[in-house]
Amino acid sequence: MNSELTTFYALIEDLDTAMMVTRRRDGHLRSRAMANQKPAAGADLWFVTAEGTNKLADVAHDPHVNLSYYRDANREWVSVSGMATISRDRPKLRELYQPDWAVWFPKEGDPRHGTADDPRMVLIGVQVHAAVF
Numbered sequence: 001m002n003s004e005l006t007t008f009y010a011l012i013e014d015l016d017t018a019m020m021v022t023r024r025r026d027g028h029l030r031s032r033a034m035a036n037q038k039p040a041a042g043a044d045l046w047f048v049t050a051e052g053t054n055k056l057a058d059v060a061h062d063p064h065v066n067l068s069y070y071r072d073a074n075r076e077w078v079s080v081s082g083m084a085t086i087s088r089d090r091p092k093l094r095e096l097y098q099p100d101w102a103v104w105f106p107k108e109g110d111p112r113h114g115t116a117d118d119p120r121m122v123l124i125g126v127q128v129h130a131a132v133f
Contacts, residue, residue, distance in 0.1 A: 004131070005044060005128065008078070008080070008128065008131045008133075009039065011069070011076070011078050011133055012036065012069050012078060015036070015069045015070075015071060015078075016035055016036055017033050017034065017035055017036065017069075018033070018034050018036060018045075018047075018067040018068065018069055018080075019031050019032070019033055019034075019067065019068045019069075020032055020033075020034045020047065020055065020065055020066075020067055020124075021065060021066040021067075021068070022055055022058035022059055022062070022065055022084075023058060023061070023062040023064065024054075024058055024061070025057070025058075025061050030054065030055075030058060032055060034047040034049070034067075034124075035047065035048070037096050037098070038096060038098075040092070040095055040096055042087070042089075042092060042125055043085065043087075043125025043126055043127060044082065044125075044126055044127055044128040045067070045080075045082075045125070045126040045128065046096055046123055046124070046125055046126075047123070047124045047126070048093075048096070048101055048104070048121055048122070048123055048124075049121075049122055049123075049124060050104065050105065050120050050121070050122065051119070051120050051121070051122050055124070056086055056122060056124075059084045059085075059086055059124060060086065063083045063084045063085065064081070064082075064083060064084075065081070065082055065083070065084045065126060066079065066080065066081050067079070067080040067081075067082070067126065068080070076133065077133065078131060078132070078133040079131065079132050079133070080126075080128055080130070080131045081128075081129050081130050081131075082126045082127050082128045082129045082130075083126070083127050083129065084124050084125065084126050085124070085125045085126075085127075086122060086123070086124060087122070087123040087124070087125055088122055088123070089123070090117070092123060093116060093121055093123060094116040094117075096123065097115075097116035101114070101118075101121070102114035102115075105118050105120055105121060
């Protein structure tokens with residue numbers, strides 16, 4: 001799948017947002033915008049979220065996810081299915097950390113808030129099983 005993954009990465013290279021679809025406990029689907037993170041070992045795709053969010057509960061219940069990307073300029077689209085895992089690995093968080101994450105993790109009294117050591121940050125890694133475009 002290496003050559004397919006290379007093709008996939010090239011397709012989404014300048015697309016910074018994916019719509020992540022998860023399945024809730026009641027079986028209904030839920031979609032939300034997620035910012036792509038830089039490639040790193042351990043998963044094909046990485047996303048950051050806050051501890052306690054519904055998406056973490058959804059992934060814990062059913063790790064199957066769909067990610068969709070769309071480029072309005074030429075109407076290109078990419079749809080990815082895969083398996084998500086939740087990671088609280090602090091070294092991986094520090095490796096992937098970007099200062100702009102502070103927008104989603106504002107200061108709320110803890111000096112670690114908005115930094116790579118923010119305890120509210122959780123990663124979602126996705127192993128891609130299939131992609132169509």
